[in-house]
Amino acid sequence: MYEILSKETLAPAIREYVIHAPEVARRAKPGQFIVLRLHERGERIPLTIVECDPETGGVTLVVQEVGKSTREMGDRFHVGDAVLDFAGPLGTPSEIEKYGTVVCVGGGVGIAPVYPIARALNEAGNAVIGIIGYRSRDLIFYHERFQAVCDELYVMTNDGTFGGKGFVSDPLREILASGRAVDRVWAIGPAIMMKVCSEITREFDVPTIVSLNSVMIDGTGMCGGCRVDVGGVAKFACVDGPEFDGHRVDFDLLMARQSYYAHEEACALDRYMAEAGEGAGQ
Amino acid sequence: MIVEKQTPMREQPPEERIHNFFEVPLGYSEEEAIREAERCLQCKTAPCVEGCPVGIDIPRFIEQVKHRQFAEAIATIKAANDLPAVCGRVCPQETQCQGVCTLGVRFEPVAIGRLERFCATWEAENEPCCPDVAPDTGRRVAVIGAGPAGLTAAGELRKRGHAVTVFELLHEAGGVLMYGIPEFRLPKAIVKREVDALCRMGVEILVNKVIGRICTVDELLEDGYDAVFIGTGAGLPRFLGVPGENLNGVYSANEFLTRTNLMRAYRFPEYDTPIKIGERVVTVGGGNVAMDSSRTALRLGARESIIVYRRSEEELPARAEEVHHAKEEGIRFQFLTNPVELIGEDGLLKGMRCVRMELGEPDQSGRRRPVSIEGSEFVIEVDTVVIAIGNGPHPLIPKTTPDLEVTRRGNIVADPETGRTSKRGVFAGGDIVTGAATVIEAMGAGKRAAAAIDAYLRQDGG
Numbered sequence: 001m002y003e004i005l006s007k008e009t010l011a012p013a014i015r016e017y018v019i020h021a022p023e024v025a026r027r028a029k030p031g032q033f034i035v036l037r038l039h040e041r042g043e044r045i046p047l048t049i050v051e052c053d054p055e056t057g058g059v060t061l062v063v064q065e066v067g068k069s070t071r072e073m074g075d076r077f078h079v080g081d082a083v084l085d086f087a088g089p090l091g092t093p094s095e096i097e098k099y100g101t102v103v104c105v106g107g108g109v110g111i112a113p114v115y116p117i118a119r120a121l122n123e124a125g126n127a128v129i130g131i132i133g134y135r136s137r138d139l140i141f142y143h144e145r146f147q148a149v150c151d152e153l154y155v156m157t158n159d160g161t162f163g164g165k166g167f168v169s170d171p172l173r174e175i176l177a178s179g180r181a182v183d184r185v186w187a188i189g190p191a192i193m194m195k196v197c198s199e200i201t202r203e204f205d206v207p208t209i210v211s212l213n214s215v216m217i218d219g220t221g222m223c224g225g226c227r228v229d230v231g232g233v234a235k236f237a238c239v240d241g242p243e244f245d246g247h248r249v250d251f252d253l254l255m256a257r258q259s260y261y262a263h264e265e266a267c268a269l270d271r272y273m274a275e276a277g278e279g280a281g282q
Numbered sequence: 283m284i285v286e287k288q289t290p291m292r293e294q295p296p297e298e299r300i301h302n303f304f305e306v307p308l309g310y311s312e313e314e315a316i317r318e319a320e321r322c323l324q325c326k327t328a329p330c331v332e333g334c335p336v337g338i339d340i341p342r343f344i345e346q347v348k349h350r351q352f353a354e355a356i357a358t359i360k361a362a363n364d365l366p367a368v369c370g371r372v373c374p375q376e377t378q379c380q381g382v383c384t385l386g387v388r389f390e391p392v393a394i395g396r397l398e399r400f401c402a403t404w405e406a407e408n409e410p411c412c413p414d415v416a417p418d419t420g421r422r423v424a425v426i427g428a429g430p431a432g433l434t435a436a437g438e439l440r441k442r443g444h445a446v447t448v449f450e451l452l453h454e455a456g457g458v459l460m461y462g463i464p465e466f467r468l469p470k471a472i473v474k475r476e477v478d479a480l481c482r483m484g485v486e487i488l489v490n491k492v493i494g495r496i497c498t499v500d501e502l503l504e505d506g507y508d509a510v511f512i513g514t515g516a517g518l519p520r521f522l523g524v525p526g527e528n529l530n531g532v533y534s535a536n537e538f539l540t541r542t543n544l545m546r547a548y549r550f551p552e553y554d555t556p557i558k559i560g561e562r563v564v565t566v567g568g569g570n571v572a573m574d575s576s577r578t579a580l581r582l583g584a585r586e587s588i589i590v591y592r593r594s595e596e597e598l599p600a601r602a603e604e605v606h607h608a609k610e611e612g613i614r615f616q617f618l619t620n621p622v623e624l625i626g627e628d629g630l631l632k633g634m635r636c637v638r639m640e641l642g643e644p645d646q647s648g649r650r651r652p653v654s655i656e657g658s659e660f661v662i663e664v665d666t667v668v669i670a671i672g673n674g675p676h677p678l679i680p681k682t683t684p685d686l687e688v689t690r691r692g693n694i695v696a697d698p699e700t701g702r703t704s705k706r707g708v709f710a711g712g713d714i715v716t717g718a719a720t721v722i723e724a725m726g727a728g729k730r731a732a733a734a735i736d737a738y739l740r741q742d743g744g
Contacts (some may be wrong), residue, residue: 023496037453043554044453045547069554085453087490217545217555220451220492221677222461222517223537227528234521236527239677253528254627258532264556271551 001082002036005058010141011134013065014109015074016050022057024049024088030116031094031211034059037085038077043069046219048113048188048211048242049089059088062112062141068268069238075276090219091242094209096120099183101127103175104150105168105190105197108134111142113211114188119149119238121186127151129175129182133168133189137161169196176204184209191255203279208246212237214257229253232275286389289318296610300580303465303548306607307396312350315400318347321385322392329382330394335726336369336434338362340379340394347397355466356405359398360413364437365482365725367406367472368459370399373722374601407476407690415483416443421739424492425447426679429457430721431712431728432514433477436485436685438732439511445484447507449491451678454544457515459721461544462536464478464574466581470543483604494682499708509707509735512694513728516713517676521669522566526624531560531631535567535575542578557570560665562586564634565619567670568593573604575650576613577669584666592639592652594619605654620654624667633661657674673718683708701731709735 003020010016024034033048046082051060060198061274065071102121106114112180122128130150134140135158146153154171155163164171168189176182187197203206216226216238226237228279229250237240292308293299299306310318322344330340339358339730346355359366375381383391405411421444425432428450436446436596454460456473483486483614493499502510521527531634538557546553565572568591579587589608591598594617598605609615618639625633638658641650675692687695687704694703694710701709711727713719 023491027496041546041553063567085490086451087451087492089495090492142614217537217540218452220517222519223540224519224521224534225537227521229528253629256530260558261556264550264558268551268554268556 001084002086003082004077004079007077007079010062014139014141015063015065016112016141017061017073018053018058018061019061019086020057021059021085021086021088022054025052025057025059026054026169028052028059028089029093030096030120031058031113032089032091033219033242034061034086034088034090036083036087038069038073039084041163042084044085044217044219046090046213046216046238048213050112050116059086062109064109067265068272071269072272087219087282091238092240093184094120094243096124098125101129101180101182102186103129103131103172103182105131105172105185105187105189105193106133107187107193108139110189110193110211111146114186115142115145115149117186117188118146122149122151129176130154131156131168131171132172133157133193135159135160167196168193169200172197172209173200176200176206182206185246186210191251191258194246194249195251198249198251202247209243210246210249211242212249212254213242214254215261228257284385285321288321288390288393289314293394296612298512299466300577300611303581305469305650306466309403310396310400312352312404315347315397316350316564318393318397319344322348323385325384327384329384330379331383333379334362335378335722336363336729338398343401344392344394344397347401350385352401352404353409353411356411357413359401360411363725364413364434365476366398367402367476368430368468369722370395370397370402371468371472372463372720374720376602378722380401402472406472409570410479410482412479412482413437413441415441418445419443419739421445421508422447422506423509423511424502424740425511425513426499427451427457427513427515427712427714428455428477428487428489429513429712429724430459431515431714431731432457432730433480434513434725435513435711435732435735436487437480437483438729439735440480440485442628442732442736444736446486448485448487449493450487450489451492452459452544453489455487455489461540462571462574463541464539464578466577469573473743480563492678495676499679499683499686499705503707508739511701511710511731511735512679512703512708512710512714513712513724514676514679514714515724516718518671518674520674521589522621522671522673524621524623526626526631527669529624529626529631530666531558531665532624532628532669535565535571535668536673538575538668539571539578543584557582558666559584561663561668562588563668564588564590564662564664565668565670566590567672568598568600569672570600570604570668572607572670573600573613575670577611579609579666579668580611580613588616588662589613590616590619590621590634590636590662592618594618594641597649607724613627618652620652621667624661625661631664631667634667635659635661635662638727673713675714675717679714691717696720698727699730700734701727702734707738
């Protein structure tokens, strides 16, 4: 069992957990992920690691409550409770070096996994330009954290209620079009956002790393469910990735595969909500 | 008087069982077991013992069953085999103990597997048998992987008095017994019972431990383990390498079976992990995993389940009993057929383009090589495809243990008799060494390695 050391609501339906898993905390590097399972009937949920504290053994995760399991975690798992299973660190770490100037783009809940990468790149001596985007002002989180590790930060909201109005791809294009030398881009967020960012950076020939959150079961290379097409070759996001060259990823395939269980996910959520509703009525 | 035929074992009728995940064979009653045990000739040569990869004293346990000494019988088995409930169900007895049975020369061999299974069931329902554990030696062994090889090595080492910790990366111990072999062939409660028995002997099993990530083999040795056994199996699914293989609707057998078995997707939404099954399911491959996948598909609700295999029926690598059960359940076999493309519409699988094959000259395996017949392409309409053409070695340990010698294919190089690897104090066995094989072969390797590890710890001082 893995105890929840802290739980904070960052924004509506976005929560930050610190979970006690000292062996993972000791070894995890930016870009890696864990798989957790809430209880005996739970599914294995892959989540990118945000931060680790080897002293306390805490592993920080940010969870967006989109489906049955993540909602259940938000509703029923509190500080002092424990999740049943927690395995990691999985996947290949980000390649952190001194590149020069790097742009770290985070969209929505993808802001959480790009944060440790921005921080590590900053520590490695890079000039870090951050671009983070939210749907709206009330969904903003980790803004200050990014300010602390970025030399320059652009905040976007889709509806213009905070920062610039539009998408993260807008400042990305402006920066590259301005002729500034950018040596590398990390873009993490919804598949469509990563696709658009990769298309822009391709025009300017800037190496771009994306982190793919495909559907997976074990997270260790055994199921092959997470396979993605990278440069015409099938790769496993769990062991070959999750980071890949964004210019070589077939994002349309990724999106199709991500939505394969949409119907089942909706059913499970409806069923859970109905049950939770009954519970609340008692 | 010699009884020519085996005592039959009752089974769930096919038309019923294709709608549930309960076990197919129902086991012997005490009377049936005794009747079958009475068929044994108790021949002095006992070729069956030689035929058993873990060397169970088969005539002895059968004699004990015959005299209704069931507790003694299970103790005899457990002296050599820590997983009898598993082996009684999934061992290919027809090519091992039963294949060399003296009675089998003229009549049906003694149903040794069924008797082993009976003893294990008797134990579960009566008194648990806890094998003797030697006094503590003060030596510690780390076992990586809680599959058949690792669990066997762990049990054998524990019996010899060593402290054993098993590290498993999934959330349940059992390896392929848990994620691969379906419930209707090997109920998961039985696997858990066998694992619990090891824990009662004092084996420590830690799940969710990804060795190679939380620590390396070298660090285990530095951290006070005197020896390491690697039994990480063949977990890496192979794909066909044909166009369209990433379409939605195409599963590796590993994913298809893991969702169903380990994650219990057949009980979705009661369990959280879903699985999708179409009306027509095609499984590609001819081994036990292909049989398991195609029969699982039926139970998940497929209207039609077809096996496509590139060679002919004669070359099917699956056990005869599995093929028989599959046929009984209405699985359709399409032999001498090979997929060349998976066809999709809007990202969703719709069809499989196949080519007909004919058998040419024998290849390295001694089987006649299938050759495609030009111009014979045709399309099968299909909703779900399961690729069951084998698995490669799990790469994590070889990748994170620099001085461990591996083959070109990524298998660990180990002495077949002792499991010794190129690295001092590190032993390996099972599918990670041999490539995908059987549960009992992996167990045999685990057992031999345990003996070698024991000798190493005693002679070399660890």
